Amino acid sequence: MEPTDLNQRNRTDDDEFHPTARRIQRLSLHLTPVPSPLDRTHPELQALTCASRAAKLNVDTKSLTVCMRGKHRDVQEKVFEFFNSRPELQTPVEISKDDHRELCMRQLLALVREAGIKPFRYVAEDPAKYFAILEAVGSVDMSLGIKMGVQYSLWGGTVLNLGTKKHKDKYYDGIDNLEYWGCFAMTELHHGSNVQGIQTVATFDPITDEFIIDTPNDGAIKWWIGNAAVHGKFASVFAKLMLPTHDTKGVSDMGVHAFIVPVRDLKTHKTLPGIEIHDCGHKIGLNGVDNGALRFCSVRIPRDNLLNRFGDVARDGKYTSSLPSINKRFAATLGELVGGRVGLAYSSVSVLKVAATIAIRYSLLRQQFGPPKQPEVSILDYQSQQHKLMPMLASTYAFHFATLHLVETYSEMKKSHDEQLVGDVHALSAGLKAYVTSYTAKSLSICREACGGHGYAAVNRFGSLRNDHDIFQTFEGDNTVLLQQVAADLLKQYKEKFRGGTLAVTWNYLRESMNTYLSQPNPVTARWESEDHLRDPKFQLDAFRYRTSRLLQSVAVRLNKHSKTLGSFGAWNRCLNHLLTLAESHIESVILAKLIENVKSCPDASSQAALKLVCDLYALDRIWNDIGTYRNVDYVAPNKAKAIHKLTEYLSFQVRNIAGELVDAFDLPDYVTRAPIAMQSEAYSQYTQYVGF
Amino acid sequence: MEPTDLNQRNRTDDDEFHPTARRIQRLSLHLTPVPSPLDRTHPELQALTCASRAAKLNVDTKSLTVCMRGKHRDVQEKVFEFFNSRPELQTPVEISKDDHRELCMRQLLALVREAGIKPFRYVAEDPAKYFAILEAVGSVDMSLGIKMGVQYSLWGGTVLNLGTKKHKDKYYDGIDNLEYWGCFAMTELHHGSNVQGIQTVATFDPITDEFIIDTPNDGAIKWWIGNAAVHGKFASVFAKLMLPTHDTKGVSDMGVHAFIVPVRDLKTHKTLPGIEIHDCGHKIGLNGVDNGALRFCSVRIPRDNLLNRFGDVARDGKYTSSLPSINKRFAATLGELVGGRVGLAYSSVSVLKVAATIAIRYSLLRQQFGPPKQPEVSILDYQSQQHKLMPMLASTYAFHFATLHLVETYSEMKKSHDEQLVGDVHALSAGLKAYVTSYTAKSLSICREACGGHGYAAVNRFGSLRNDHDIFQTFEGDNTVLLQQVAADLLKQYKEKFRGGTLAVTWNYLRESMNTYLSQPNPVTARWESEDHLRDPKFQLDAFRYRTSRLLQSVAVRLNKHSKTLGSFGAWNRCLNHLLTLAESHIESVILAKLIENVKSCPDASSQAALKLVCDLYALDRIWNDIGTYRNVDYVAPNKAKAIHKLTEYLSFQVRNIAGELVDAFDLPDYVTRAPIAMQSEAYSQYTQYVGF
Numbered sequence A, B: 001m002e003p004t005d006l007n008q009r010n011r012t013d014d015d016e017f018h019p020t021a022r023r024i025q026r027l028s029l030h031l032t033p034v035p036s037p038l039d040r041t042h043p044e045l046q047a048l049t050c051a052s053r054a055a056k057l058n059v060d061t062k063s064l065t066v067c068m069r070g071k072h073r074d075v076q077e078k079v080f081e082f083f084n085s086r087p088e089l090q091t092p093v094e095i096s097k098d099d100h101r102e103l104c105m106r107q108l109l110a111l112v113r114e115a116g117i118k119p120f121r122y123v124a125e126d127p128a129k130y131f132a133i134l135e136a137v138g139s140v141d142m143s144l145g146i147k148m149g150v151q152y153s154l155w156g157g158t159v160l161n162l163g164t165k166k167h168k169d170k171y172y173d174g175i176d177n178l179e180y181w182g183c184f185a186m187t188e189l190h191h192g193s194n195v196q197g198i199q200t201v202a203t204f205d206p207i208t209d210e211f212i213i214d215t216p217n218d219g220a221i222k223w224w225i226g227n228a229a230v231h232g233k234f235a236s237v238f239a240k241l242m243l244p245t246h247d248t249k250g251v252s253d254m255g256v257h258a259f260i261v262p263v264r265d266l267k268t269h270k271t272l273p274g275i276e277i278h279d280c281g282h283k284i285g286l287n288g289v290d291n292g293a294l295r296f297c298s299v300r301i302p303r304d305n306l307l308n309r310f311g312d313v314a315r316d317g318k319y320t321s322s323l324p325s326i327n328k329r330f331a332a333t334l335g336e337l338v339g340g341r342v343g344l345a346y347s348s349v350s351v352l353k354v355a356a357t358i359a360i361r362y363s364l365l366r367q368q369f370g371p372p373k374q375p376e377v378s379i380l381d382y383q384s385q386q387h388k389l390m391p392m393l394a395s396t397y398a399f400h401f402a403t404l405h406l407v408e409t410y411s412e413m414k415k416s417h418d419e420q421l422v423g424d425v426h427a428l429s430a431g432l433k434a435y436v437t438s439y440t441a442k443s444l445s446i447c448r449e450a451c452g453g454h455g456y457a458a459v460n461r462f463g464s465l466r467n468d469h470d471i472f473q474t475f476e477g478d479n480t481v482l483l484q485q486v487a488a489d490l491l492k493q494y495k496e497k498f499r500g501g502t503l504a505v506t507w508n509y510l511r512e513s514m515n516t517y518l519s520q521p522n523p524v525t526a527r528w529e530s531e532d533h534l535r536d537p538k539f540q541l542d543a544f545r546y547r548t549s550r551l552l553q554s555v556a557v558r559l560n561k562h563s564k565t566l567g568s569f570g571a572w573n574r575c576l577n578h579l580l581t582l583a584e585s586h587i588e589s590v591i592l593a594k595l596i597e598n599v600k601s602c603p604d605a606s607s608q609a610a611l612k613l614v615c616d617l618y619a620l621d622r623i624w625n626d627i628g629t630y631r632n633v634d635y636v637a638p639n640k641a642k643a644i645h646k647l648t649e650y651l652s653f654q655v656r657n658i659a660g661e662l663v664d665a666f667d668l669p670d671y672v673t674r675a676p677i678a679m680q681s682e683a684y685s686q687y688t689q690y691v692g693f
Helices: A012-017 A019-031 A061-068 A073-084 A097-113 A120-125 A127-140 A142-162 A165-176 A326-335 A339-365 A383-416 A419-450 A452-456 A462-473 A479-498 A509-517 A537-574 A576-601 A605-625 A627-632 A638-657 A659-664 A683-691 B012-017 B019-031 B061-068 B073-084 B097-113 B120-125 B127-140 B142-162 B165-176 B326-335 B339-365 B383-416 B419-450 B452-456 B462-473 B479-498 B509-517 B537-574 B576-601 B605-625 B627-632 B638-657 B659-664 B683-691
Strands: A182-185 A201-205 A210-214 A222-225 A234-244 A251-262 A275-279 A292-296 A299-302 B182-185 B201-205 B210-214 B222-225 B234-244 B251-262 B275-279 B292-296 B299-302
Touching: A061 A605, A061 A659, A073 A097, A073 A127, A097 A142, A120 A127, A120 A142, A120 A165, A127 A142, A127 A339, A127 A383, A142 A165, A142 A182, A142 A234, A142 A251, A142 A339, A142 A462, A182 A222, A182 A292, A201 A251, A210 A234, A210 A251, A222 A234, A234 A292, A251 A299, A251 A326, A339 A383, A339 A419, A339 A452, A339 A462, A339 A659, A339 A683, A383 A419, A383 A576, A383 A605, A383 A638, A383 A659, A383 B576, A419 A452, A419 A462, A419 A479, A419 A576, A419 B419, A419 B462, A452 A462, A452 B462, A462 B419, A462 B452, A462 B462, A479 A509, A479 A537, A479 A576, A509 A537, A537 A576, A537 A605, A537 A627, A576 A605, A576 B383, A605 A627, A605 A638, A605 A659, A627 A638, A627 B627, A627 B638, A638 A659, A638 B627, B061 B605, B061 B659, B073 B097, B073 B127, B097 B142, B120 B127, B120 B142, B120 B165, B127 B142, B127 B339, B127 B383, B142 B165, B142 B182, B142 B234, B142 B251, B142 B339, B142 B462, B182 B222, B182 B292, B201 B251, B210 B234, B210 B251, B222 B234, B234 B292, B251 B299, B251 B326, B339 B383, B339 B419, B339 B452, B339 B462, B339 B659, B339 B683, B383 B419, B383 B576, B383 B605, B383 B638, B383 B659, B419 B452, B419 B462, B419 B479, B419 B576, B452 B462, B479 B509, B479 B537, B479 B576, B509 B537, B537 B576, B537 B605, B537 B627, B576 B605, B605 B627, B605 B638, B605 B659, B627 B638, B638 B659
Parallel strands: A182 A234, A201 A234, B182 B234, B201 B234
Antiparallel strands: A201 A210, A210 A299, A222 A292, A234 A251, A275 A292, B201 B210, B210 B299, B222 B292, B234 B251, B275 B292
């Protein structure tokens, strides 16, 4: 959109209807004779039309692909080839819920038992490889990716991360080879985000040396539990541990712990006594995953079934833990589950790549309208289509590098258990998961709409991608809640700074930009508008970080003020939108910094030039989207705002010129994108053949 | 989001870390001692927290419902009651494509033959009643609404509006009583928006007195044709009329005309010779509609099958028309189809009402987290949830009145055929269809996300509402193309103004605000920030209209400049984003003006107060969303921008306090909203019962 065009009191355009303005303009030019490179006759800007006359970058797709590729392309190709060779294992466009669930189970069984790809060991040993498998499997069918995640990261992950040797000895092989299908039973009907509010109880019975699992009311029914409706044999059930005491209270609540509860008979597959399971039913997407609801009525399990890494109960009912409080144990327990967020952020980028590839390939193919008596033009030549898709393409590149970095940092953390790294990964995974999945969700709708009627055919993928991906915004932590964790972490760091403490690695930039913030924006640089300046990574990063620092400073002050009258909960809520903006602003800074790093370190010159273009578009588009903020603090003067807008449109046009190469570099073969309208040759005829012509 | 909090150089908050700023601030206060009511201790603002302590409006839901209701509630209730009494005609949550199509056909047959509701006559006689039936039927199943629209507005509409008496005599009863199921075959594989580019040909054969219909290449296959895959007996086929000439060319292209082509045998239902029909297959939504693709190979139809209202061919092959050119005839032909857009805009608001009702009722029910040792709070008490849902609720009200007005104007036009009214309805229906359907599409995603995991259950409706509604953005005119029509119309009006001509009724405001625009923004009013001023409809409307006028003026000048070097097509494309912003800005002004009118004319005081609140939130939220534009032209000074933001958050909180009553006033019974999580009593237990507990 082009609202700064309102802001053209100095432009000659307006003058023919407006002699007074012309006089004012002449006068003001005398007062402030600022050179304005973008108002000069600018050959490239002249070419910003449907016909591409501008100099086009030469992109070597293969080199760019090499720069993009993760380390585990080989295993991904193995996954693709396996499913490509087995048509009966591919999910058809239309399939009933029940058939889809069975197919997904067969897909996972075939992967493990026939293709010989066994993801479980990598959950702990080589998470980057695990996520690479997850990404590939999710491209085959997102339901399969999620079912794999439920089995290995969630059910398997609780056994590995919250259990001890006895649990691994007993369950590892069954989980690995899919004899022990399992569930992760945390969420309840009434409690999702507020995990500490769950009400399921596990009461120790010292007489029989067992725990008794109970659902005290319908609000405590375990809900949305993957693998529960059909396939699960076991569940790791999160419940409040209740220990008998000798005082008048009778029991003592030790906080949330996880327990292994067998839910179906290993041989007959019948639901075990005391357990009631119902099917949560049809979902918007991911119908290949069998989500169920579980109610427990005095279900007895041996004491050994407590996953006792962070807290244990002895034979006599005595509780021991290496951690001093309920809150510390809760944090340690949930901290082990952070891998799920890493996987979602990473897989969300993968969905975005597929959608952007389909939308852009089709927009290059599709022609509609044109100049009089000339051939119709590609719809990607329309400024409006570039506006929809080119910043999205740039963001996809930005997110690619940011989430790859997250995966690597997470792997490092799993090896080193360095405490600072743990904190970093926690906040970074929360922020990237929230920011990237929200962006992808919006983009999927934009892609569908940008592809018009043919985008509405199920076979062209936008429907299933959107429906399957939709819940990425909610599960493994609701995005609005996760962003608040990021904001809370920033505030903690902010207080540390004033206490002279050290900042977490990712947050280091705040130290410097906080100091910059303490001075007012520079009225001279606020007017700089040359292309060189606007494309300088230093300007871009400074602008992002300045914004974050100001938001952080101002919200800290507001919280402090309001908490005196409203209490800390009320003050937090009064500042909630401000806090969410802060968190998003911070994540955008982190993503930009990582992208700039990757531009710098790119070994191939032509790829580097392409990445630089993408980086500039990402940065300036974000600044333009929030131009009100920058204008309000006079960080950006009106002339500069206008220059940023013009350059953003120009960069969109430049990126459009290499859009085909940029999506090719994602290296997604046709049997992964699958949409007929996005086939790399004969797309239309593949589409007509699909419907039967 | 709260980015103006960056803009707080004058606030005491910032000062504790920042002595220099404090000094500057004190100085600046002496220089410009502007009274700042929102910085005063403001009891209501103090209460902007999770607990609602502010004075709450008393809303009489029944009176408000009366203010909202259209004239045809009785027939809508008849529709609801009929389907409510016939469970076997209700669409289940999971249904296969083929079953869904058969069910939809049976639903429409039952409506017409059993409930005795025959919509066809109202298409011409009482369009407001027709749209009311369409809205109600769409609430039962959106596929049913679309199937009804295909049969009566599209297939039936072409016979009524493009045909003459002979056609009505022959087809009216069969269309009305559903013996003659029919299709509207305009779109082709290669041409959707560019209807003049379609390639199907109808060549007159003077020897046999027939037209020969041909699909010259695969790009000309008729695509997405509703009723074609399974049920259609006839199709109104849009094709280029080719008449034999006696010169060397042999034939002459007379432009696009519509022809009635029988496609299946009336008795055997077999596809007729020369016609190839395939199923377009599974779609993202609306799978109860059987869209097909049609290829014609020398299909002969009698000369009488030309729908000859705007152009006719005599026995000897001579062409006659009341209209002088191909372009005029094309415009007249398409002009008759504008009713489809009116229906979509109107039905889209109906979808938005259902979604907003579900999301808001659940957000009132759902509790999560809370202050220490106190009960958990409703999620609608969170500022972030209010930010997501309250401006949406206000917009729903605004769109309700705007589309009701559109329906009434359209009905009037159908009676009077007043030429100026025709132009008005054309642009207004294009603009409202594009703006409202885009807004609804985005809102459906926001509603799902705002309802978290339970929003992802298919039974809670967001999935089907979104998937079914999605294509509203594309069919009956792609939104991006329709907005360009609005912009083009504005530019035409703009030129008229300078020629001293009259403006269309809806555009009248431009005359005045264009004059205002010629003066620079007033630096004094740009700083006014009192609540009274910001809630003054004059300020709000002036701000909206000022923006539109400036966008119009500046784009006219830019187009003029660029067309000299780029030609008119290139210039239009260079300004495309600017033009789209102009069109949206104009539509927003029209919607606001209509809402203000309805507030003024509301007869009941308590309803009027509620509507005023809603109106202020709608207006200020839109201004805030585009604050960068207003800041850039100094229409709004920094202090005012901040006041607008604060007031918007406060109004969201105020609207939250009457949100329950506001959705109740939509008067949607539980059997229309249907989502268990939004039931008006015992929602959670209806939900657990649904899954089998």
